[in-house]
Amino acid sequence: MIFGVLVSYATAASYGLQFLFPRRERRTPQRVYITSRTHLEEEGAKKFRDLRGHDVVLVQTAGGLRAISTTCTHLGCHVYWEPEHNRFFCPCHNAVFDVDGNVVVGPPPRPLQQYAVEEDEGSIFVMLDA
Amino acid sequence: MPNMRRAVNWAKRSFPLDLDEFKHLTAEAIPMHLKHWWFALGGTPLYLFVVQAMTGIILTFYYSPSPGTAYQSVAHITNEVRFGWYIRSVHHWAANLMVLAVLMHVVRVFFTRAYRKPREMNWMFGVAILLTVFTFGFTGYSLVYEQLSYWAAVVGTNIAEATPVVGHMMARFIRGGDEVGANTLTRFFVLHIGVLPTVMVILLGFHVLQIRLHGVHFDVAIHADADLDEGDEEEAGKTFPFFPDHVMTELIIGMTLTILLTVLALIAPAPLGQMADPNVTPEHIKPEWYFFPMFRWLKLTSFTVGVLGAMVFVTIFLFWPVVDRLLERAFPNKHATVWIGIVGVLILIAFTIWELFV
Amino acid sequence: MSLKAKQIIIGGLSFLLLAALIVVGYVESVRRIPGAKPHIVISSDNAKCIDCHSQPSNARTAVMQWKESVHAQKGVGCLECHSAEDADVDAFEHYTYTIATVVSPKDCSKCHREVFDQFQRSHHAQGGKILGSLDNVLAEVVEGHSPIVNGEKSESAAAVSGCKQCHGSEIKVMKDEQGNPIKRASGVLVLDPDTWPNTGIGRLNPDGSLGSCAACHNRHFFSVAQAREPDDCGKCHLGPDHPQYEIYRESKHGINFIAHKEEMNLKARPWIVGKDYVAAPTCATCHMSATPNQGVTHDVGERISWTLRPAISEKVDAVALKAGEQTIPWEERRENMKDVCHQCHSAQYVAAFYTQFDDLVELYNTKFGIPATDIMKAMKAKGLITADTEFDDEIEWTYYYLWHHEGRRARMGASMMGPDYTQWHGMFEVADRFYVEFVPQVKEVIEHGKATGKRSEAVEIEHMLDEILSRPEHRWFVGKMPPEERAARAEASAEFKKRYAGTEK
Numbered sequence: 001m002i003f004g005v006l007v008s009y010a011t012a013a014s015y016g017l018q019f020l021f022p023r024r025e026r027r028t029p030q031r032v033y034i035t036s037r038t039h040l041e042e043e044g045a046k047k048f049r050d051l052r053g054h055d056v057v058l059v060q061t062a063g064g065l066r067a068i069s070t071t072c073t074h075l076g077c078h079v080y081w082e083p084e085h086n087r088f089f090c091p092c093h094n095a096v097f098d099v100d101g102n103v104v105v106g107p108p109p110r111p112l113q114q115y116a117v118e119e120d121e122g123s124i125f126v127m128l129d130a
Numbered sequence: 131m132p133n134m135r136r137a138v139n140w141a142k143r144s145f146p147l148d149l150d151e152f153k154h155l156t157a158e159a160i161p162m163h164l165k166h167w168w169f170a171l172g173g174t175p176l177y178l179f180v181v182q183a184m185t186g187i188i189l190t191f192y193y194s195p196s197p198g199t200a201y202q203s204v205a206h207i208t209n210e211v212r213f214g215w216y217i218r219s220v221h222h223w224a225a226n227l228m229v230l231a232v233l234m235h236v237v238r239v240f241f242t243r244a245y246r247k248p249r250e251m252n253w254m255f256g257v258a259i260l261l262t263v264f265t266f267g268f269t270g271y272s273l274v275y276e277q278l279s280y281w282a283a284v285v286g287t288n289i290a291e292a293t294p295v296v297g298h299m300m301a302r303f304i305r306g307g308d309e310v311g312a313n314t315l316t317r318f319f320v321l322h323i324g325v326l327p328t329v330m331v332i333l334l335g336f337h338v339l340q341i342r343l344h345g346v347h348f349d350v351a352i353h354a355d356a357d358l359d360e361g362d363e364e365e366a367g368k369t370f371p372f373f374p375d376h377v378m379t380e381l382i383i384g385m386t387l388t389i390l391l392t393v394l395a396l397i398a399p400a401p402l403g404q405m406a407d408p409n410v411t412p413e414h415i416k417p418e419w420y421f422f423p424m425f426r427w428l429k430l431t432s433f434t435v436g437v438l439g440a441m442v443f444v445t446i447f448l449f450w451p452v453v454d455r456l457l458e459r460a461f462p463n464k465h466a467t468v469w470i471g472i473v474g475v476l477i478l479i480a481f482t483i484w485e486l487f488v
Numbered sequence: 489m490s491l492k493a494k495q496i497i498i499g500g501l502s503f504l505l506l507a508a509l510i511v512v513g514y515v516e517s518v519r520r521i522p523g524a525k526p527h528i529v530i531s532s533d534n535a536k537c538i539d540c541h542s543q544p545s546n547a548r549t550a551v552m553q554w555k556e557s558v559h560a561q562k563g564v565g566c567l568e569c570h571s572a573e574d575a576d577v578d579a580f581e582h583y584t585y586t587i588a589t590v591v592s593p594k595d596c597s598k599c600h601r602e603v604f605d606q607f608q609r610s611h612h613a614q615g616g617k618i619l620g621s622l623d624n625v626l627a628e629v630v631e632g633h634s635p636i637v638n639g640e641k642s643e644s645a646a647a648v649s650g651c652k653q654c655h656g657s658e659i660k661v662m663k664d665e666q667g668n669p670i671k672r673a674s675g676v677l678v679l680d681p682d683t684w685p686n687t688g689i690g691r692l693n694p695d696g697s698l699g700s701c702a703a704c705h706n707r708h709f710f711s712v713a714q715a716r717e718p719d720d721c722g723k724c725h726l727g728p729d730h731p732q733y734e735i736y737r738e739s740k741h742g743i744n745f746i747a748h749k750e751e752m753n754l755k756a757r758p759w760i761v762g763k764d765y766v767a768a769p770t771c772a773t774c775h776m777s778a779t780p781n782q783g784v785t786h787d788v789g790e791r792i793s794w795t796l797r798p799a800i801s802e803k804v805d806a807v808a809l810k811a812g813e814q815t816i817p818w819e820e821r822r823e824n825m826k827d828v829c830h831q832c833h834s835a836q837y838v839a840a841f842y843t844q845f846d847d848l849v850e851l852y853n854t855k856f857g858i859p860a861t862d863i864m865k866a867m868k869a870k871g872l873i874t875a876d877t878e879f880d881d882e883i884e885w886t887y888y889y890l891w892h893h894e895g896r897r898a899r900m901g902a903s904m905m906g907p908d909y910t911q912w913h914g915m916f917e918v919a920d921r922f923y924v925e926f927v928p929q930v931k932e933v934i935e936h937g938k939a940t941g942k943r944s945e946a947v948e949i950e951h952m953l954d955e956i957l958s959r960p961e962h963r964w965f966v967g968k969m970p971p972e973e974r975a976a977r978a979e980a981s982a983e984f985k986k987r988y989a990g991t992e993k
Contacts, residue, residue: 120598396511
């Protein structure tokens with residue numbers, strides 16, 4: 001009898017617990033139009049885009065176009081592009097990333113995340129992950 | 131295991147309770163009349179209050195008390211959050227059942243005349259609890275920010291404003307301004323999850339304390355020819371143990387309520403109407419059912435008379451132990467209070483039904 | 489109640505409670521919408537557009553429609569379509585962004601490249617080049633008035649609100665006397681109201697691209713399910729001169745569509761006939777949509793074998809071949825179309841249908857289209873009717889009706905199995921027009937020619953007419969049906985009546 005009572009109330013309590021854990025948001029992979037080739041004139045030019053949860057900087061490098069996330073891989077602060085030093089700088093713990101997103105100085109454990117870039121007839125797209 | 135024993139001893143040292151005393155408490159003798167289910171109507175709203183507190187707290191994890199986001203957050207709970215519809219529906223139905231249970235408890239206490247000496251103050255605590263429950267319902271319903279929520283708040287605060295002398299001040303305080311708006315929602319929210327629960331716990335504390343001190347009232351006159359179950363002792367004075375008998379009774383009540391709430395949540399989940407639109411008053415606004423008598427009464431007379439009448443009613447109700455004594459002295463053995471009670475209940479039911487169908 | 493009883497009750501209640509909770513759990517599991525609408529992710533730039541344009545009376549409904557669209561879910565927002573280059577003719581600055589009102593197929597091609605290519609080479613995209621055609625003479629000269637003002641031809645209202653709404657206008661920016669673009673107080677560029685609003689399928693856009701995707705995929709939903717509806721094509725493909733929509737609705741295909749619309753699975757992606765739906769074909773099914781063997785095409789000519797548009801029908805590749813251009817041969821296009829038919833019909837069924845269709849087109853061509861056209865050409869060449877001004881002679885209207893209205897109705901009715909359009913709105917009216925109006929009017933022109941000093945030319949036409957009317961298919965009209973034929977017809981009729989004698993009620 002006690003067992004029955006406990007099991008049924010435990011079930012109800014488990015529903016309450018599940019209630020508190022939000023569902024995973026499923027995001028379909030998105031191909032987002034950023035800009036067109038004509039707006040990226042010289043090498044080193046960048047296009048800054050806030051995609052509400054994905055901060056992306058588009059950098060024109062010698063190796064081609066890169067789309068780099070501006071979320072610091074240490075503890076999630078927003079990194080700033082410093083054109084005069086050609087680097088990314090994180091103010092939280094003074095981390096520095098180079099133009100390719102690699103860690104130069106500071107506590108971040110890995111490079112900045114990169115996104116795939118597609119170019120289609122002069123239009124530049126960034127592939128945001130699911 | 132030696133470590134287990136050490137842990138238990140540490141617990142015992144931290145709380146040096148006398149366990150024999152504890153055993154004595156659980157074996158406490160409960161008067162026989164409490165076996166009658168009629169007397170469970172106090173514990174019922176208490177159980178439902180606990181249900182409300184628990185579901186309410188977890189609902190607050192998702193609710194957002196701002197006019198721009200309130201409705202959305204409720205819709206999010208109802209449609210997207212896991213078991214959101216269930217928790218919200220239980221909260222919705224427990225509210226209704228709690229009001230119903232409290233009203234039935236009041237009727238029971240009234241007709242068994244349990245408000246008489248020495249329980250007059252307890253009656254007043256009880257009335258205060260009743261009013262608190264109504265306020266819970268009023269504030270809670272407005273938080274959904276549907277059309278009916280919004281306009282109920284407008285109408286309700288306007289009625290409060292009609293109270294003589296203090297009306298305007300009261301209304302400005304409740305609304306947080308001259309109009310129902312963002313401030314109002316925030317205040318209702320604070321009342322509903324902070325102020326009222328605290329007040330309720332304090333009132334309940336006093337209410338239960340006084341019951342423990344006085345014991346549950348047993349009116350011999352009523353039970354003279356009551357038919358109790360065969361095999362039970364019929365005279366007052368006999369008792370039965372708290373544990374396990376009374377505990378089991380409470381458990382039965384609790385489980386029945388939980389089943390009832392779950393079934394209601396399944397067959398009649400909490401609805402979500404149109405979002406509040408301050409520019410459009412819906413054609414048929416009604417408050418919650420427990421406000422129907424008041425609503426209907428206000429439609430019958432002028433506004434001021436209506437509000438004053440209601441205030442007089444509540445005052446008489448609050449001081450009923452005094453009124454009852456006066457009536458008893460004026461009309462001895464005529465059971466005046468019983469008759470007035472019957473008429474009163476019938477009028478309230480009639481007004482409720484009238485409002486329901488018009 | 490005894491303790492034991494209570495224990496049993498509690499046991500029972502816990503069982504009931506558990507059962508109720510299991511039902512709750514089940515309800516929750518089926519409620520979970522697996523592909524729940526993902527949250528719309530847009531850039532902060534777009535968020536600015538949306539914040540302002542969500543205010544009442546500020547194109548709010550466009551935003552609301554967009555929110556329901558697939559574009560919104562994929563992060564395609566305002567600027568992805570409306571942003572413009574500074575060099576664009578119709579670009580203007582709007583709260584620090586350079587945008588244009590008109591979104592052309594070129595803008596859409598940023599993401600829909602293949603569709604753009606198919607569409608640009610299609611006949612739909614040519615719709616706006618109606619300039620200089622006979623129909624345009626009607627709208628600008630006959631019905632309307634488009635005088636040349638300040639060296640610029642003004643627009644006929646008949647064309648602006650009529651023809652060009654389907655065919656497409658040439659979008660122009662409104663300019664002042666100095667030739668500068670005019671802007672409103674808000675900075676928004678003013679487009680010439682003779683050219684905008686317009687969602688014609690062959691619209692000539694400022695950026696040089698042709699057409700408008702919104703002609704079929706209405707903004708701002710851009711719904712593919714909506715574009716699959718026959719009603720969508722019916723905006724333009726209806727009326728006395730090309731009633732494809734009415735023909736479809738008359739046909740069994742259309743009847744099935746209406747009756748089984750719920751089973752059409754219009755929102756499916758992909759949407760393959762024979763697989764995702766079998767109830768009925770729509771316009772899109774046959775002319776554009778995917779089959780198990782073909783992908784979707786926005787080149788609506790890829791499955792057409794006849795062109796039913798001109799006075800005399802020819803195969804759809806004939807013009808290109810004459811010009812020496814490379815194009816998909818009509819036989820291949822017919823095979824493409826047959827591939828669609830074969831999803832539901834047997835090869836024999838389809839082949840027999842095409843025989844019926846071809847026969848009707850040939851009938852129209854040989855009996856009415858070619859003779860009437862020959863006579864008209866000859867009369868113009870010989871100066872019996874004015875050759876430089878259209879529609880000033882009554883016979884020109886008669887001839888126009890003959891091929892442009894009922895002639896098309898007959899052919900199109902046959903192409904899409906609408907027998908009433910083939911017959912009563914079609915060949916019957918063709919015959920009526922030809923014998924009761926055209927032939928007598930030719931005779932009038934001949935008489936007029938004889939009376940106004942063009943005797944020899946008129947006689948040549950007279951000979952031409954006589955020759956035509958002596959042909960086996962026409963000679964009944966001039967009382968020259970041979971007696972054998974007459975007798976054979978009478979005999980067949982009597983035999984028919986005898987066979988069914990007594991069955992008539």
